[in-house]
Amino acid sequence: MSHKEIRKNPFTNEWIIYSEARQARPDRKEDFCPLCSGSPEVPEFIEPIRIPNKFPALEIGNDPKKISSGEFRTKMSNYGKCELVVYTNIHDAKFIDLSNEEIFQIFQKWMEATKEYSLDKNIKYILPFENYGEDVGATLIHPHGQIYGFPMIPKEIEKELDAVKQFNKKNNSCMFCNYIEEEQERDERIVFQDNNLIALIPYFARHAYDVFVYPKRHVNFLHQCTRTEMDSFISTIKQIIVSLNNVFEKDVSYSLSLHQSPLNTQGSNMFHLYFKIHTPQRNTKSLKLLGAVETSTKTYINGMLPETAANILREKMS
Ligand SMILES: [Zn+2]
Numbered sequence: 440m441s442h443k444e445i446r447k448n449p450f451t452n453e454w455i456i457y458s459e460a461r462q463a464r465p466d467r468k469e470d471f472c473p474l475c476s477g478s479p480e481v482p483e484f485i486e487p488i489r490i491p492n493k494f495p496a497l498e499i500g501n502d503p504k505k506i507s508s509g510e511f512r513t514k515m516s517n518y519g520k521c522e523l524v525v526y527t528n529i530h531d532a533k534f535i536d537l538s539n540e541e542i543f544q545i546f547q548k549w550m551e552a553t554k555e556y557s558l559d560k561n562i563k564y565i566l567p568f569e570n571y572g573e574d575v576g577a578t579l580i581h582p583h584g585q586i587y588g589f590p591m592i593p594k595e596i597e598k599e600l601d602a603v604k605q606f607n608k609k610n611n612s613c614m615f616c617n618y619i620e621e622e623q624e625r626d627e628r629i630v631f632q633d634n635n636l637i638a639l640i641p642y643f644a645r646h647a648y649d650v651f652v653y654p655k656r657h658v659n660f661l662h663q664c665t666r667t668e669m670d671s672f673i674s675t676i677k678q679i680i681v682s683l684n685n686v687f688e689k690d691v692s693y694s695l696s697l698h699q700s701p702l703n704t705q706g707s708n709m710f711h712l713y714f715k716i717h718t719p720q721r722n723t724k725s726l727k728l729l730g731a732v733e734t735s736t737k738t739y740i741n742g743m744l745p746e747t748a749a750n751i752l753r754e755k756m757s
């Protein structure tokens with residue numbers, strides 16, 4: 440039985456997930472796809488489905504109580520959820536080739552999982568995402584995404600939640616809503632907008648082409664969005680990925696993640712959801728690899744101003 444636990448770094452208050460099972464993932468046989476219909480995991484494909492991740496980093500076990508052995512060793516038992524969402528039975532299809540209706544069905548799975556996970560008081564954050572391409576670590580070609588349910592709020596999200604809480608205390612309004620308004624006024628980094636959403640490369644983007652897509656209305660969760668808002672998200676996200684492919688003249692590797700409010704957490708109604716599209720691609724030839732500065736200090740060096748990248752990407756949007 441392989442060992443799994445979650446440990447805390449007392450210097451940074453970050454949690455690190457240890458899961459030895461993941462090292463034991465077998466090399467896949469080239470001619471076998473576990474996600475094609477007819478496989479043991481997907482006997483028959485009718486519509487997008489959620490299936491358990493066979494090599495989960497997190498899984499439901501004993502309650503995730505924090506145990507401290509002295510000042511420096513705090514851990515909790517491994518707890519959480521890891522699922523896959525299989526999008527289609529067409530092995531070599533891509534997310535961007537799926538119809539809007541098919542993507543809506545995928546979003547429905549994300550919403551369904553959010554509602555389900557929130558009933559488990561031990562789950563504090565859910566991250567649905569789509570990884571495409573080797574450069575972001577996708578190991579299976581068959582179109583699929585993943586859903587993680589964490590027993591803690593990941594540090595990055597906790598920092599955002601702290602910032603919005605502080606802003607709210609001072610201004611009695613949503614920091615994200617205010618930020619979106621200012622970006623609209625300045626109109627320097629907007630890639631696309633309509634009545635429902637705004638897509639932009641933020642003032643503080645870590646990577647050249649990190650695109651954030653915010654609903655204009657203050658919503659915490661995807662299931663609070665209307666079908667019209669959802670349709671805007673779907674067509675805009677597809678168009679952004681197609682435009683990135685056009686900028687780099689290739690199928691870029693990317694991740695698409697949905698950032699919603701933390702679950703079972705006080706003050707989480709102050710969070711404003713957004714989608715994030717990230718590609719490590721920085722020009723047609725090379726990727727932005729994380730170097731010593733980034734890995735040692737988490738201070739990012741970005742070779743392109745967000746306004747420049749937004750201009751380039753906006754021109755490709757049609
Ligand atoms: Zn397949």
Ligand SMILES: [Zn+2]
Pocket residue numbers: 613614615616617656657658710711
């Ligand atoms: Zn808001």
